[in-house]
Amino acid sequence: MNRRSVLRPASTHAMSVRRPSRLLFVLATLCFMILFIRILPGQSVMNLTPSFARKQPIAFRPSSFDWSTVQEHFPVQPDSLTPLPTGHKKLPKVQHDFPSYEHDEHTEFRRSKVKDVFLKCWNSYKAQAWGKDELRPISGGGKDTFGGWAATIVDALDALYIMDLEDEFRHAAAAAVEIDFADTEDTAVNLFETTIRHLGGLLSAYDLSGEEALLRKAKELGEMLYHAFDTPNRMPGFWLDFEAAKSGTQLGGTRDPAAGPASLSMEFSRLSQLTGDPKYFDAVHRVKKFLQDTQESTSLPGMWPTHLDFQHMSASGSHGYSLGALSDSLYEYLIKTYLLLGGADDSWRQMYARAMEVVEKHLLFRPMTPRKDDVLFSGNTWVRVDEGGRVDLDAEVQHLGCFAGGMFLLGGRTMDVSRHLDIGVRLTWGCRWGYSVMPTGMMPEIFGLFACRGNEDLLDFCPWDNERWRAHTLAPTLEKGWRNAREPAYQLRPEAIESMFVLWRISGDESLRDAAWDMFESIMQATETDLGNAAIANVTVKRGQAEKLDSMESFWLGETLKYFYLIFSPPGLISLDEYVLNTEAHPFKIPR
Incomplete structure (x- = not known):
């Protein structure tokens, strides 16, 4: 048988x-x-947790130097620390109500394509540049640009979690909590960049995953960065010089970029919220008080110039104003810190509202175009103090300033100001227009336009003046209305898609997702390499002819691809009513 x-x-x-x-x-x-x-x-x-948290906890490894053992030379006494504000308000609903949202196959196809690009870049980074700050997307290998502390790993942590890449997230998180912040060839660290990328990345990954080791590493890093405030007036410098911090010889800068020390409030506030230690919030509260005290004493009252004297706590020595480089996130963080603090400290909102009055009056402009495009941009303003305080607008636009559309939208919804919503829409579509009229489908890093003249209202159209354009353009081969493309590069920046994402989440306008897909396809066509994606030197050349640069900064994974992924995801993923994103796109949970 x-x-x-x-x-x-x-x-x-x-x-x-x-x-x-x-x-x-x-x-x-x-x-x-x-x-x-x-x-x-x-x-x-009933206590069994989701699969992300069921596995063995990630093991924390401390750095080889403990900054908590360094004695402060200008300490704040415990009874003088400013505590976190209490009494949270019921914040207004920010996000559009999506009662009948259906995540269809078409949208999922787009989202999966973004995820595929992310994974290609991530896998190349793992194979070629693991532990380095960024991948060289053309030649291979890696390079260090921010202390050699694996900026790409930390910047990408929350993106890995959001994209449901569990194994990759845990692998990256395990590496992040073993970073030795004492192991660097640099003698100083950029306080702003380290805060928004590393501290922000660790805090956000903890907020999403609950992995305690990430919070421990964030606190360890926060302790080091906190020593940047150990100066006679508790104002930090742009750089944290390690030896100067240990010897007590640090001073605030006399001409530092305003966005440096003034854009730390979200990360330090969140660290205090999560650890219960008020000293981190106290540190940034003092910077806020300096801004508060000087807001009306600048040469353009209501705004702060691009450079500030933190050492003497003066804002009167510089006279250039912008929402671009040097001061951008200062303004962004005013309304976002207000939200992160649950509306408990209204001074953040008041400072933001006052600043936006001046921005609308003196920095925003409608470009003169033959088709009367319904768009706005933010330029640069100079106050001629030696000429009676005359205020001159330079209609030069920065890709960095494209965040302003999302900022106005978020602020308009938070403060219930419909005009700010209108401005936010037009600013967002302005940057989209800047992409669409370029031969490569991408907007330059810096470019000049022609501002409408004599408009009684910013939102009014103006007639096309062909003679004015012909007489002053330096770029006659570009779309009519362009004055120049002074810096024609595209550096894989996220600001334009950031505002598109915010506008979709606030308005529910599905046409934004089609526009976003056009942007994504243009970027991929021009920047894709065998290893990932590369910045390009000139967006004004014909499609397929742009020279690639051997650079792929960590924000490509941490911001740009994350925003593309989110705009093609269901609206409940990182809801703007539950999270507020820092300037590096790291979502922090809003306490309720």
């Missing part, structure tokens, strides 16, 4: 009677074994 005949049931009828009871017994046994293995002592079935 062969084995097969022995295993065959005696009859079909017999099998139909006996099989259910046997299966039930096997299933019951398996369920019992699984519960026995997975339920730890003192843990109930």
Whole structure:
């Protein structure tokens, strides 16, 4: 008798009677074994956590130097620390109500394509540049630009989590919590960049995952960065010089970029919220007080110039104003810190509202175009103090300033100001227009336009003046209305898609997703390499002819691709009513 005949049931009828009871017994046994293995002592079935958190906790490894052992030379006494504000308000609803949203196959296809690009870049980084700050997307290998502390790993942590890449997230998180912040060839660290990328990345990854090791590493880094405030007036410099911090010889800068020390409030406030230690919030609260005290004493009252004297706590020595480089996130953080603090400190909102009055009056402009495009941009303003305080607008636009559309939208919804919403829409579409009229489909880093003249209202159109354009353009081969493309590069920046994402989440306008897809395809066509994506030197050349640069900064993964992924994701993923994103696109949970 062969084995097969022995295993065959005696009859079909017999099998139909006996099989259910046997299966039930096997299933019951398996369920019992699984519960026995997975339920730890003192843990109930209802307490079993999602798969992201069920695995072995990630092990924290401290850096080789402990900054908490460094004695402060200009300490704040414990009874003088400013505590976190209490009494959170019921904040207005920011995000559009999506009652009938359906995530269709078309949108999922787009999202999966973005995820594929992310994974290609991430896998190349793992294979070619693991532990380095960024990948060289053309030549291969990596390079260090921010202390050699694996900026790409930390910047990409929350993106890995958001994209549901569990194994990759845990692998990256395990590496992030082992970073030795004492191991660097640099003698100083950029306080702003390290805060928004590394501290922000660690805090956000903790907010999303709950992995305690990430918070411990964030606190360790926060302790080091906190020593940048150990100066006679508690104003930090743009750089944290390690030896100067240890010897007590640090001073605030006399002409530092305003966005440096003034854009730390979200990360330090969140660190205080999560650890319960008020000293981090106290540090940035003092910078806010300096801004508050000087807001009306600048040469353009209501705004702060691009450079500030933190050492002497003066804002009167510089007279250039912008929402671009040097001061951009200062303004962004006013309204976002207000939200992060649950509306409990209204001074942040008041400072923002006052600043935007001046921005609207003196920095925003409608470009003169032959088609009367319904768009706005933010330029640069100079106050001629030696000429009676005349205020001159330079209609030069920076890609960095494209965040302003999202800022106005977020502020308009938070403060219920419909005009700010209108401005935010037009600013967002302005940057989209800047992409669409370039031969490569991408907007330059810096370019000049022609501002409409004599408009009584910023939102009014102006007639096309062909003679004015012909007489002053330096770029006659570009779209009519362009004055120049002074810096024609595209550096994989996220600001334009950031505002598109915010506008979609606030308005629910589905046409934004089609526009975003056009942007994504143009970027991919021009920047894709064998290893990932590269910045390009000139967006004004014909498609397919742009020279690629061997650079792929960490924000490509941490911001740009994350925003593209989110705009093609269901609106409940990182809801703007539950999270506020820092300037590096790291979402922080809004306390309720």
